[in-house]
C-alpha cells in the first residue's frame with residue numbers, strides 16, 4: 001500500500017543550522033516527482049529526511065511511519081572498494097526477506113539474476129563493484145531497487161553521468177514503478193529530462209519555490225529567479241553544476 005506523504009512545516013538542517021525551511025506539502029500515492037534546484041538548495045537533505053536518515057529540526061512528516069522506503073544515495077557517496085560482486089549488491093535489495101546476514105535461497109538468487117538481466121547486467125553478476133563503469137554501477141543500484149520492491153522510492157541524482165541509452169532504460173523502470181502505483185521522487189538536474197518524464201516537480205532553494213505540475217513549476221520566471229538554465233539551449237546565467245551531460 002503506497003502512503004500519502006504529508007510534510008508539515010518541516011525544517012531540516014545539520015547541527016542546528018537550517019538547510020531547508022518550512023516545507024508544507026502533500027505527495028499523493030503514485031506521484032512521479034522531480035526534485036529540482038541549484039546546488040545547496042536542500043534537495044538531498046529532503047530526500048535523506050524522507051528516508052529516515054535525518055531527523056527534522058522542526059515540523060513533522062506524516063505517512064512514512066512503518067512504510068517501506070527504498071533510498072538510492074548519490075553514487076559519489078558510495079564506497080566501491082567494498083569487495084562485493086554485482087549480484088551481492090543487488091541481493092541487498094532482498095534484505096527485508098533475508099535479514100542482515102541471510103543466505104540466499106536458490107529462488108532468491110534466481111530473482112537477483114532476473115533483476116540484473118532486467119537492467120542489462122545479466123552477464124556481469126560476478127563482477128566486483130570496483131570493476132564497473134559509472135553507468136553499470138547505476139544499473140546495479142537499480143537492480144537492488146527492483147528487488148526492494150518498496151512502495152516509495154527516493155532517488156538522489158539517479159541519472160548523473162549516464163549515457164543517453166542508460167538514462168532511457170532507467171527512466172522506463174521509473175515509469176514502470178509509477179504504473180504499479182509506487183511513489184517515485186528523484187533529484188534531477190537535467191530539466192529537459194524532468195519536462196519529458198516527470199509529471200510533478202518540486203522546486204527548492206532553501207525553501208519551496210514552487211510545487212505542482214511540471215509545466216507550471218518550470219516556468220521561465222521561476223528559473224530566472226534561480227538563474228537556472230531552462231533546458232531550451234538558451235544561455236544561462238549559471239550552469240546547473242552536477243548536471244547530467
Ligand SMILES: Nc1ncnc2c1ncn2[C@@H]1O[C@H](COP(=O)(O)OP(=O)(O)OP(=O)(O)O)[C@@H](O)[C@H]1O
Pocket residue numbers: 014019037038039040041042043044045046242
Ligand atoms: N552532512 C552535512 N553537514 C552539514 N551541512 C550539510 C551536510 N549536508 C549538506 N549540508 C548543507 O546543507 C545545505 C543543503 O545541502 P544539500 O546536499 O541538501 O543540497 P542539494 O540541493 O542536494 O545540492 P547539490 O545539487 O549540490 O547536490 C548546503 O548548504 C550544504 O552545505
